[in-house]
Amino acid sequence: MTRSVNTPPLQFRDIDEVADALRDAGGRFSATRRLVLEALFAADAPISADRIAAATGEGGARLDATTVYRILERLEELGVVRHVHLGHGPGLYGLTRDGGREYLVCDGCDSVTALDPAQLDPVRALVREQFGFEASFTHFPLVGRCAACAGDHAPGPAASAGHGHAH
Amino acid sequence: MTRSVNTPPLQFRDIDEVADALRDAGGRFSATRRLVLEALFAADAPISADRIAAATGEGGARLDATTVYRILERLEELGVVRHVHLGHGPGLYGLTRDGGREYLVCDGCDSVTALDPAQLDPVRALVREQFGFEASFTHFPLVGRCAACAGDHAPGPAASAGHGHAH
């Protein structure tokens, strides 16, 4: 128990707060960055860099993917954004102010369940007790089989044919 | 509830057993496949397709990556092999007979801890109770901060600079 820090405020409630943070860090706040932030603030779930680029294209020239990745990188450094890998596809980016949601992903039907971090606190506590390990399901989800799929066939090996999902 | 299969024995203790399984499934057992299996049986931790290819190259012509991927795919179908994603790098392949190990990966120092599945049973039980979800840490690890890194800096956002690891 060396520390007591517990996720600093870092709210970033709106785009202007992010703009300030960007400038405070010696950066600039361009129209381009505003577009990316608008896409992020508009999204209700984490989205890919490509989808962000597409969103920016709706009202004008679509931003280049490179630019989007670079902006997201900067925003992650500032703690505004975080990305999660929910499967084999592209990383998905979301605002940290959205509570740092954690995820359950079903191996069988690929369904994604977003949880409030508090819901996983008992699990986290157990893992901490047993392994001295502070678990987080924000970057990689908790993977397994949802109730529906668990009854389908066992989670063991040889889980392939006839299920239409490949990992 | 269409099926009731419950993880058949499927030991695959040695290469010959796999050879039989391959032939039983209408496939063939080539020298190439033997090389891949030798690399897998020799490894003491999951390894990438590329490292398998490299291993086969030691005593002759290095196998093509394509071939290795195709063989691994076949072996996964048979339940001989399984792959895990421990980070942003390539998938890592290992024998299922190695107990279907599950993993803890530290976000701070990138250390990997292999666990016996039984060690995670209490965690699994808790997750099952709370969410009706059958968790598995064989495909994606349990990610977080190890004891050493947890005292380092909080798991919140803004976790970057000075740590030499990027995710």
Add this chain to the structure above:
DNA sequence: TTTTTTGCAAAACCTTTGCAGTTGG
């Protein structure tokens, strides 16, 4: 004006696909 940002082109990286030639049974 100075420094940061941007877009384009290109490449890196991991993995898959198509196809013609080879090989196991």
Add this chain to the structure above:
DNA sequence: CCAACTGCAAAGGTTTTGCAAAAAA
């Protein structure tokens, strides 16, 4: 002999890098 397997070349999808032009402060 024939189906299964292999290697090569190419492509697919995601992300990064280099560089010159454009824009913020």
